[in-house]
Amino acid sequence: MKINMSMVATGLFSLVVLATHAGITVAVGHNGNDEATPQFTFKNVPSPTASNAAVAAKFVIVDGQQDPNSGGIDRLHDGKLPVGEDQPEENFFFNAGTSGGRFQVDLDRIISIKRITSYSWHPGERGPQMYKLYASEGASEVFNAAPKRGTNPESCGWKLIAEVNTKSKDDHDNGGQYGVSISDPDGVIGSFRYLLFDIDATESSDNFGNTFFSEINVIDANAPAVAEIEPAQTTPPETFTFTTVDGKCRITLDTTAAPELKDWAKQKLAPVLAKWYPKIVAMLPSKGFTAPTHYTVIVKPMAGVAYTQGTTVKVSKKWIHDQINGEALGSLVHESVHVVQQFGKYGYGDRAPVWMVEGTADYVRWFKYEPQSHGADLVYLRKVGKDFRYDDSYRITANFLNWVTEKYDKNIVVELNAAMRQGKYDDDLWKKYTGKTVQELGEKWKKDTEARLAGNS
Numbered sequence: 001m002k003i004n005m006s007m008v009a010t011g012l013f014s015l016v017v018l019a020t021h022a023g024i025t026v027a028v029g030h031n032g033n034d035e036a037t038p039q040f041t042f043k044n045v046p047s048p049t050a051s052n053a054a055v056a057a058k059f060v061i062v063d064g065q066q067d068p069n070s071g072g073i074d075r076l077h078d079g080k081l082p083v084g085e086d087q088p089e090e091n092f093f094f095n096a097g098t099s100g101g102r103f104q105v106d107l108d109r110i111i112s113i114k115r116i117t118s119y120s121w122h123p124g125e126r127g128p129q130m131y132k133l134y135a136s137e138g139a140s141e142v143f144n145a146a147p148k149r150g151t152n153p154e155s156c157g158w159k160l161i162a163e164v165n166t167k168s169k170d171d172h173d174n175g176g177q178y179g180v181s182i183s184d185p186d187g188v189i190g191s192f193r194y195l196l197f198d199i200d201a202t203e204s205s206d207n208f209g210n211t212f213f214s215e216i217n218v219i220d221a222n223a224p225a226v227a228e229i230e231p232a233q234t235t236p237p238e239t240f241t242f243t244t245v246d247g248k249c250r251i252t253l254d255t256t257a258a259p260e261l262k263d264w265a266k267q268k269l270a271p272v273l274a275k276w277y278p279k280i281v282a283m284l285p286s287k288g289f290t291a292p293t294h295y296t297v298i299v300k301p302m303a304g305v306a307y308t309q310g311t312t313v314k315v316s317k318k319w320i321h322d323q324i325n326g327e328a329l330g331s332l333v334h335e336s337v338h339v340v341q342q343f344g345k346y347g348y349g350d351r352a353p354v355w356m357v358e359g360t361a362d363y364v365r366w367f368k369y370e371p372q373s374h375g376a377d378l379v380y381l382r383k384v385g386k387d388f389r390y391d392d393s394y395r396i397t398a399n400f401l402n403w404v405t406e407k408y409d410k411n412i413v414v415e416l417n418a419a420m421r422q423g424k425y426d427d428d429l430w431k432k433y434t435g436k437t438v439q440e441l442g443e444k445w446k447k448d449t450e451a452r453l454a455g456n457s
């Protein structure tokens with residue numbers, strides 16, 4: 001089969017006809033970050049509609065994993081659209097660190113399909129769409145409704161309808177909103193019951209190449225004229241996106257659930273992260289690693305303080321209020337270390353023990369970002385005054401890491417962080433870098449610390 005590609009860019013919108021295959025036309029609408037609106041209006045692609053056959057269809061993941069930050073597969077046909085450029089919960093996307101997956105759409109009966117449209121929205125590399133679309137009546141004897149990757153759908157009763165790739169050739173400025181319309185100008189795409197989307201990640205230089213798919217429409221040629229869809233929320237999100245001082249990362253602050261904190265986020269938090277994210281990236285390098293180039297901090301009502309999953313940081317609204325002149329900023333510097341660490345693939349476990357993950361984040365926070373707060377040094381240890389263990393996590397481990405850095409190896413934090421990122425952390429590494437086991441170091445640090453505390457009291 002021959003796929004013809006041509007590209008025409010027209011001002012703010014780009015009109016891209018990507019694939020014609022057996023009379024099928026793929027039209028791509030793109031609104032850049034500054035043009036995108038919750039209406040998903042494109043020059044050459046219809047806006048999403050609520051009256052379409054996908055709404056009542058069944059969507060199932062056939063291969064691949066959903067990202068835990070995603071709103072789930074049913075976001076694709078709930079008739080609702082995200083109203084902002086970075087709303088993980090309003091979109092569906094495959095898991096961080098994976099290269100896409102497959103999902104199947106069961107329309108419940110064979111329908112004559114006039115058009116299939118897919119919509120996506122993200123400020124960075126998760127905006128563009130790359131997929132192959134297959135369709136089937138489901139009637140063939142060899143039909144496999146859920147072929148995993150590795151199985152060519154064409155070998156089990158599916159027909160390739162279109163191949164989509166909306167990335168720009170010069171590989172920059174891919175962010176924004178996309179609408180991909182697949183149709184046959186001469187009539188209908190065909191009569192099918194099942195659709196199979198074989199989704200690729202748009203890039204693999206970091207873990208965040210899986211597209212934020214917002215909605216999928218399937219237009220029945222015999223259904224009455226379609227109605228316009230309304231954006232999901234009537235209140236626009238309160239987000240503020242800025243670029244770090246080195247120009248390499250965009251950070252979005254989402255205070256939709258805490259509008260009273262919008263000014264604080266903009267005036268206090270943004271300058272700290274703009275300055276410190278690049279510093280943290282520089283502090284924790286490893287071979288072949290590129291730190292995320294976009295992340296989001298969402299302030300919301302929740303239990304606890306804050307946590308980071310992939311490139312999404314969630315922080316408690318109450319915590320920020322309580323700590324606005326205390327730990328609020330420092331805790332988000334700590335979370336930004338987790339964004340840079342990116343141990344997601346290995347999770348917490350032997351390869352990235354929780355005490356080291358948290359100890360490293362607190363080391364950066366208390367010894368680099370705010371040493372003047374004395375949150376993990378001798379002043380702090382004197383206050384907590386307990387039986388110190390090197391693997392106590394957070395501030396205590398931070399103190400231990402600082403001690404080993406000063407006494408034995410100034411690169412120990414970098415080396416161990418790199419090992420954790422690569423899934424290669426092992427307690428034996430301490431011996432390799434310092435000549436002592438971590439237990440020996442822990443004992444020496446404890447004795448030394450106790451002596452210093454006694455001497456300084």
Ligand SMILES: [Zn+2]
Pocket residue numbers: 334335338358361
């Ligand atoms: Zn943490």
